[in-house]
Amino acid sequence: MTKSELIARLAADNPHLYHRDVERIVTTIFDEITAALADGDRVELRGFGAFSVRERNARTGRNPRTGDSVSVDAKYIPYFKTGKQLRDRLNGKP
Amino acid sequence: MAGRTVTRAQLSEAVYQEVGFSRSESTELLESILKHISNALAQGELVKISSFGTFSVRQKGQRVGRNPKTGQEVPILPRRVLVFRPSQVLKSRINTKRHPKAAV
Numbered sequence: 001m002t003k004s005e006l007i008a009r010l011a012a013d014n015p016h017l018y019h020r021d022v023e024r025i026v027t028t029i030f031d032e033i034t035a036a037l038a039d040g041d042r043v044e045l046r047g048f049g050a051f052s053v054r055e056r057n058a059r060t061g062r063n064p065r066t067g068d069s070v071s072v073d074a075k076y077i078p079y080f081k082t083g084k085q086l087r088d089r090l091n092g093k094p
Numbered sequence: 095m096a097g098r099t100v101t102r103a104q105l106s107e108a109v110y111q112e113v114g115f116s117r118s119e120s121t122e123l124l125e126s127i128l129k130h131i132s133n134a135l136a137q138g139e140l141v142k143i144s145s146f147g148t149f150s151v152r153q154k155g156q157r158v159g160r161n162p163k164t165g166q167e168v169p170i171l172p173r174r175v176l177v178f179r180p181s182q183v184l185k186s187r188i189n190t191k192r193h194p195k196a197a198v
Contacts, residue, residue, distance in 0.1 A: 001130075002142045002143075006130055009130050014123075014126075029124060034184055038185070041137050042099045044101055044113040045128060046101075048131075048147065074152045075189050078180040086135070087176070090136060091173050
């Protein structure tokens with residue numbers, strides 16, 4: 001399912017809404033999550049999962065093709081931890 | 095890090111503010127989005143949100159684990175896990191905004 005398919009499924013559930021508005025809602029939500037993470041905040045959606053930002057230390061990596069060592073700067077990465085309810089659902093538990 | 099936790103309340107508030115739906119309708123729509131994503135994943139579908147990231151379901155085989163407290167071996171049963179791969183856009187957004195340590 002892509003973002004546009006998600007929008008189409010939501011629009012089908014909500015025939016009273018304009019397609020354009022459904023699109024704006026989906027975009028707003030993902031933009032809001034992105035903005036929160038960019039601020040270093042955590043986004044917790046009980047039952048679904050939580051997005052957070054984790055720190056990765058600087059390290060010396062290798063160019064896999066040439067074997068040269070290259071320094072990789074410290075960075076932040078977005079991390080998602082699946083919520084309990086969703087994790088159970090994926091495994092066929094009620 | 096600001097270290098705050100954003101929840102459903104703030105996300106539906108954003109929908110209310112930006113798109114102009116009522117608060118209750120915004121809350122319902124957010125719930126509906128999460129439901130559609132969860133349903134797709136439960137069906138084993140890949141969920142790809144452009145410029146945000148991709149959620150996929152991966153099958154894990156059985157392996158032997160150990161209770162870290164007692165050292166006792168316990169089998170970890172085969173299971174399905176969810177994997178989130180952030181998009182390049184999301185990764186770069188997170189590294190370009192006021193993280194004190196990233197600036198060094």
